Amino acid sequence: MKRFITASLAGLGTLMASAVALAEQPHEWGIGLQAARSPIKVEMEHFHTELLWIISAIVLLVMGLLAYVMVRFRAGRNPVPSKVTHNTLLEICWTGIPVLILVVIAIPSLKLLYLQDKQPDADMTIKVTGHQWYWSYEYADAAAGGGDADFGFDSYLIPDNEIDPAKGQIRLLSVDNEVIIPADTKVRFVITGADVIHSWAIPSLGIKMDAVPGRLNEAWTYVPAKYIGETFYGQCSEICGINHGFMPIAVRAVSREDYAKWLEQAKTKFASAAPSEAPGIGAVAQLAP
Template identity: 50%
Template sequence: MKSFVRTAGLAMVALAAVSLSGAAAWAGMGQPSEWQIGLQGAATPVMESIHSFNTFLLTIISAIVLFVTVLLSIVIVRFNEKANPVPSKTTHNTLIEVVWTVVPVMILVAIAIPSFRLLHLELHTPEPDMTVKVTGHQWYWSYEYPDNGGFSFDSLMVGEKDLKPGQPRLLTVDNEVIVPVNKTVRVYVTSADVIHSFAVPSFGVKIDAIPGRLNESWFKATKEGVYYGQCSELCGRDHAFMPLAVRVVSQQDFDAWVGQAKQKYSDVPVIAPAQLADAGGVR
């Protein structure tokens, strides 16, 4: 019986170890990866905290499963009809009743403390270095840089036939969001039509874009690279085709891009109402 319990315990420990290591080993950075079973790699302090909290919860869950499995194994072996023909008639045990009340409460408190700490980290925006305004449309995103000249641009998904080698399908966009590395970016999110959701898994950012409301989030990317996300709200027919891409670059490259973006996105000719009427645009 002892060998059976020992074997069951070792099996559960091995399962927990595989689960804990697999979450880190089989998860990509910035985009989904093949055979991924865990969270995407962390590129911000918030996502690093989410990773730590996830590992903490997985450890607790694995320990509970292991404990319950050992108890069930003992019950199966020691208290079946063959091994124990005369069953116990015990109906009350004060110690056990106190333990099964106090221990779950202690576990919940242990989970609540880091949970509230993480929630505060996500919701409390530190002093930002720059701001990006995000607007969801059916079915694409628009971005505005109010701290860098106020230019704005639309970002649409690149079709599969137009993809270049190395560009991920259903995630590549024509105009990426560009931000500098190690800078706190405040994100204002709203919608022009229906409810969307701005989400970048490697940043630990997911916030709804609601018409008539301005929601706020933030991130501080600590690694250069391209990080993909998608609309995470069922927003209509082309919901699956409005990805977003954030490229994190050095401050020097960001400054150079801003200079180019001001010319590219700000030199849009303003069409007067009279011209619209002549063109048939106003009726």
């Protein structure tokens, strides 16, 4: 028993340590939501907690009623059952109250959906394209606050045998080219697919948006300055083929100054490496009679 407690405490210690160090990525034994790093995710957490209270209250009420009925109206205690089948007031209540609960849930839910949906005054836009099996990113009006910087790059998983934990790289989550965004900036993402449907999802930013060929979906984020230097990890969240599990997403927030510096380097570094054409669409066109 003593050993068990010691082991549990040690486990808890590691768990808490890892929860601090790895807040913006999945970690072992994690059961809660990933730590919020954007205003949308903060709202999502609130909504989640609110729903949890409502659900718990309903479960307790129904369980209590069932227990009461089973004890109070069992055959031994209630040998002659009542023949009543209708009760107008009761029926109005058990229809009306659930409707009210649904309305109470629907209002914040819709507010949150519209908050996520569009960001009309975004400072910059990044186009995200899902491919089998990697992501490509295009910085169109990438200079925050105006300016022009047209370039793009592909972002691939770092294979297991090249992962370097000393550099903070994480198996199945780290990529060769991270998406760099400035903190304290409204960043709009327009998301599409080149071949099949993928989904661009980053739990800590509260983003999960389908990448559908022939369609531009939208998402946005705003990372407060206190999270500068953090990397937010995500994975493709729509089964898209054999390597669906091997096209992770890594977004890093940097200061506006560092972003400007990175932008200068990136413009030359990625100038020659234009993002790949959509191979899926080309292949289909060739197959057509």
